[in-house]
Amino acid sequence: MSSIQKKTDIILIGAGVMSATLGSLLKELAPEWKIKVFEKLEKAGEESSKEWNNAGTGHSALCELNYTSEKSDGSIDISKAVKVNEQFQLSRQFWSYLVKSNLIRNPEDFIKPVPHMSLVQGEKNVTFLKNHFKTLSNNPLFQGMEFSDDPEKLKEWIPLIMEGRTLNEPIAATKTDSGTDVNFGALTRMLFDHLKDNNVEMNYKHAVKDIKRTSDGLWEVKVHDVENGKTECHTAKFVFIGGGGGSLPLLQKTNIPESKHIGGFPVSGLFLVCNNPEVVEQHHGKVYGKAKVGAPPMSVPHLDTRYIDNKKSLLFGPFAGFSPKFLKNGSNLDLIGSIKPDNLLTMLYAGAKEMALTKYLIQQLMLSSEKRMEELREFIPNAKSEDWEVVVAGQRVQVIKDTEAGGKGTLQFGTEVVSASDGSIAALLGASPGASTAVHVMLEVMEKCFPQHMKEWETKIKEMIPSYGVSLVENPSLFQEIHTSTAEALCLSERELVYS
Numbered sequence: 001m002s003s004i005q006k007k008t009d010i011i012l013i014g015a016g017v018m019s020a021t022l023g024s025l026l027k028e029l030a031p032e033w034k035i036k037v038f039e040k041l042e043k044a045g046e047e048s049s050k051e052w053n054n055a056g057t058g059h060s061a062l063c064e065l066n067y068t069s070e071k072s073d074g075s076i077d078i079s080k081a082v083k084v085n086e087q088f089q090l091s092r093q094f095w096s097y098l099v100k101s102n103l104i105r106n107p108e109d110f111i112k113p114v115p116h117m118s119l120v121q122g123e124k125n126v127t128f129l130k131n132h133f134k135t136l137s138n139n140p141l142f143q144g145m146e147f148s149d150d151p152e153k154l155k156e157w158i159p160l161i162m163e164g165r166t167l168n169e170p171i172a173a174t175k176t177d178s179g180t181d182v183n184f185g186a187l188t189r190m191l192f193d194h195l196k197d198n199n200v201e202m203n204y205k206h207a208v209k210d211i212k213r214t215s216d217g218l219w220e221v222k223v224h225d226v227e228n229g230k231t232e233c234h235t236a237k238f239v240f241i242g243g244g245g246g247s248l249p250l251l252q253k254t255n256i257p258e259s260k261h262i263g264g265f266p267v268s269g270l271f272l273v274c275n276n277p278e279v280v281e282q283h284h285g286k287v288y289g290k291a292k293v294g295a296p297p298m299s300v301p302h303l304d305t306r307y308i309d310n311k312k313s314l315l316f317g318p319f320a321g322f323s324p325k326f327l328k329n330g331s332n333l334d335l336i337g338s339i340k341p342d343n344l345l346t347m348l349y350a351g352a353k354e355m356a357l358t359k360y361l362i363q364q365l366m367l368s369s370e371k372r373m374e375e376l377r378e379f380i381p382n383a384k385s386e387d388w389e390v391v392v393a394g395q396r397v398q399v400i401k402d403t404e405a406g407g408k409g410t411l412q413f414g415t416e417v418v419s420a421s422d423g424s425i426a427a428l429l430g431a432s433p434g435a436s437t438a439v440h441v442m443l444e445v446m447e448k449c450f451p452q453h454m455k456e457w458e459t460k461i462k463e464m465i466p467s468y469g470v471s472l473v474e475n476p477s478l479f480q481e482i483h484t485s486t487a488e489a490l491c492l493s494e495r496e497l498v499y500s
């Protein structure tokens with residue numbers, strides 16, 4: 001074992017979509033900074049960002065019913081939907097900038113137009129969807145959304161879902177044609193190819209084992225070279241821990257006060273994939289239902305048209321489950337290893353509070369293949385077992401922390417940026433709304449960690465992301481302009497789709 005000491009400006013840990021996005025933003029804003037990336041696997045985008053490990057929904061609240069809720073007076077709260085939609089517009093703008101500047105090419109290899117729909121059954125749910133639609137369609141960000149409770153119309157929109165369906169209760173759907181399917185794996189690889197071409201040092205098969213503060217205020221990152229077994233020590237002024245599920249254990253190693261009293265709860269997932277082209281051709285859209293009572297928001301069932309490797313397929317799920325691993329390629333000791341004296345109480349409280357969730361996950365884990373098919377048949381009544389196979393999705397590690405509203409040991413379903421008070425290190429925890437909002441989350445990292453540079457960077461940020469710092473909902477004409485120009489740059493408007 002030998003130790004090599006190397007200095008740099010920035011270290012990005014993990015080659016997922018988050019590090020790729022932060023690296024790409026910083027490359028435009030401070031091209032002279034030296035950046036190194038350490039990834040323990042042999043390629044970029046192999047964990048949650050990989051195309052088969054997530055659902056590839058460009059989350060913009062056009063179909064996800066968990067982003068709106070009914071208030072006590074019966075009106076619909078759309079504030080979360082507006083927030084998520086605005087955040088996705090930031091991603092669309094940055095990706096468009098990269099395409100227009102020729103820094104990445106062929107946007108059709110990572111983003112495709114796919115209608116986003118919500119589908120519900122039962123009188124109460126139909127009334128909710130009608131109100132949800134009325135409120136959203138009055139908002140400039142959701143123009144173009146349609147609603148129907150006419151089964152004949154729904155047969156046009158979702159023939160596969162309507163075929164063979166017994167209509168003994170009301171059914172309704174919304175549809176927005178400007179939804180997208182995003183191949184986050186392809187995007188991640190494109191961004192890292194661009195970074196590598198621009199002098200970013202990519203180190204694959206390099207696992208980060210430890211992170212320590214040095215006496216001169218830098219961060220020392222201890223890296224294990226998986227191929228030759230050597231240990232290297234690299235120092236940097238700023239470290240981003242973008243290890244996905246692997247971020248929490250690394251954050252704990254930094255020992256910063258902000259890393260204390262935080263735990264993680266891993267939730268695994270499965271999808272059913274249809275590879276029968278005849279069935280695949282009968283459906284076009286991402287159709288989101290309502291979460292079952294007691295189910296966590298990330299397990300809302302949905303049937304998705306996906307474009308992966310230029311082939312159209314159908315994905316249904318996710319079926320949640322429990323595995324103690326924090327990464328798909330992680331260790332069974334991840335969960336137990338993350339329990340420390342400072343977060344023990346937080347974890348114990350969460351365990352006691354979240355019995356319903358634990359029960360739900362265990363039930364999901366015990367589902368037989370036939371039971372999974374039964375859940376699928378709630379969407380596609382005529383689904384045949386032989387047309388569908390199981391794929392294991394990525395791991396999500398939900399953040400557990402003490403909050404004022406929820407008290408000790410509260411499970412969080414969102415994304416959290418945890419950073420040192422001096423901004424020298426930041427980690428991204430949590431997984432939702434996820435990759436779609438990578439640009440928003442990485443701008444948040446930059447605001448927290450580089451406040452001294454934000455003034456000088458503002459003009460360039462606005463060139464890349466014109467709506468940065470501006471509320472689009474309050475500026476409908478800017479939204480229209482951005483929506484049209486990004487659709488054009490990302491070839492989303494008039495694309496002729498030909499797939500094998």
Ligand SMILES: Cc1cc2nc3c(=O)[nH]c(=O)nc-3n(C[C@H](O)[C@H](O)[C@H](O)COP(=O)(O)OP(=O)(O)OC[C@H]3O[C@@H](n4cnc5c(N)ncnc54)[C@H](O)[C@@H]3O)c2cc1C
Pocket residue numbers: 013014015016017018019038039040041044045046047048049050053054055056057058059184206207208209242243244245246247250269318327393394395396428430431432433434435436437
């Ligand atoms: C089932 C499921 C469905 C989802 N659906 C969607 C969706 O439809 N839309 C959406 O926008 N988002 C979705 N998400 C969320 C989205 O996939 C994630 O938010 C996003 O991919 C996270 O990117 P990341 O870069 O943080 O992590 P990852 O892509 O997991 O990358 C982390 C990288 O860090 C590496 N790493 C970890 N530890 C170390 C270490 N010690 N040393 C070196 N390298 C390390 C890992 O090997 C990995 O390559 C979904 C997630 C799941 C699990």
